[in-house]
Amino acid sequence: MDNLNNILFINTGGGIGDALTSVPTLNYINDNLKPKNLYYFSTDLGNFWFDTKLQEYRPDNLITVKNFPEHFGFRDHHIKVSKDVIKNFEFDEFDLIIDNQTRFKNTLIYRKIPHKYYVSPCLNYLMSKPITFMRKREIFANRIIDYFNKIKKLNIKPNYKISIPNNFINEAKKLIPNENYVGFSITAGHPTRIKEINYEEIIKVANYFSDKFIPTFFIENKFQELIAKIKQKVKKAYFPEDQSSAEFKKPMLVTALGSLTKFNITIDNGISHMLSFSDNKNYIFFNNSSKKFQPLNDNSFIYDCSLNNTSIDKLTSEKIIEFIEKN
Template sequence: MPDPLHVPASILVYVGLDAVGDGLIKLPFVRALRSAFPKARITWVAGKGHTVFADTLGPLVRGLLDEVIDEADIGSHPMELLSRPLSGRSFDLIIDTQRRGLTTLILRRIRHRRFISATAGYLFSDIRPRERTRPASMIGQLMQLAEAAAGCPVEANFPLPRDPAIEAEAERLLPAGPRYVGLAPGAGGRWKCWPLERYIALAAGLRDAVPVFLLGPAEAEDWAATIRAALPHALLPLQQASQLTPMLTIALGRRLAAAVTNDSGTGHMLGAADIPLVSLFGPTPANKFAPLTRRAAILRAQDFGGEAMEAIPREAVEKALSQLLL
């Protein structure tokens, strides 16, 4: 538990910017902060660009963040060292999530009681983590900052908000009763995708479970007809949804017994659903981009003698999935 003498009432978290992928990766950090400091007022500041927590992913952080300051224009100009950013506001705790020295020095100009930053090996930080080795993953680095703030290990277990209308839509698309297994064959680039025919073969081999393919609009255009022809009993709920949102994908994820995914935004949405997850990696490093979830199996092409996603054998994915379904 955090030291009761130093529990902050107000926290500022500084980021440069957040694209959708960044925001999804950072969700466990936001959840861990709120879990560690349930009564604090948490302000999220995007100093050098736009944060999707101000719009696209805003519904996912409702109740976790109290304030989002978008495109604040803080942390880039040396002349800021002569002023007090944020109009002289003060915070009990500032968490600097970036590592550029000038930006860190500018942030220290904001009035605060304690300051945490990994810049220059925590040289400018009032608090340092017990383990100073830099984690490979972005989320690992952020969780290290959260643990330094709390003074103890933290968990990303604060529940995400649920919209009753979206939960009802998820129930309509995946009604209670069957056991569902999710399959997310898409990614930001096809070179990150395990072959679609292997996803189809994996789905065809499922026993006592209904395959659920989660396809984005572009993937559906290319793949939906192929999947429906090969697997008439498979469900494609996002293609039946009234509106596509990350919250709906997460709500659908909660209705799955487990899922298989590439390195993708959908993978991080399913990680946010806290379900057992098989994550497949090839050209991108798993130790940097793997979703954070309670039960996971990470399969890398390199473990099977290759670099491309095709190196991952179907049998290995089947085995990992069956173990998670036990």
């Protein structure tokens, strides 16, 4: 696989966390395949994260694809039009398509897009060209990297190193001037799923660490009732984004702030992915599925409740503190 000028990366997950999860793979592609153009398609319903809220995480050669059919790959009739989407580009075929999902129907549709090479973990990579067979790992961040490591005989880990822009670092240093802070992210983006630790237990954890550190919460303004409760019950509770200028209220500020704390405590949510790029020690508490969504950097310490015979909403402050102090 040489001279890969135009690569299409398909990431069907549409949330901001899904986009952030793909960044280490995008970094790997650029570091090892060195494409001229890296086209990125996601079923994000027009959010186009790397052109908006995640612009600072965006690789320089990334081009967001905005002209594929809505929900492309998820509708049966798309198989009739997938060959024609190449007309939206100034070339006749992609040098490589990387299909970072495992649904068989979607893969059949995406493989119709004209290409030279095709990589997908679907059916344990048997839909790929060049074809190979290996069992896909549960960990999402390694699926594509495993394939290229095998065929290129490499042993390279996902790359979580990003350059935090100086203006965000300077803003973060104004808000967190030293290491006497501990970051907390405790709210889930999907309230229908059990992802959150009981708030009373989090308050106990925050007060435990408040003797030495300032408990610093990364919480969106929409959680006003929770914010008021924390301010009332947690000693020295601090909400740095409240003090930030409007221009910096973006995910990159969380990454910058998270890089300056002593360490961070988070659940499985979008902010945990922002913190994974902070190059700091992060303790992430999963209810389950940690093997699929956990970051693969050396600074992430994972507590999977399902492996410890409990549920995250039943997790006690004592267990949380014990896990942190042991790691």
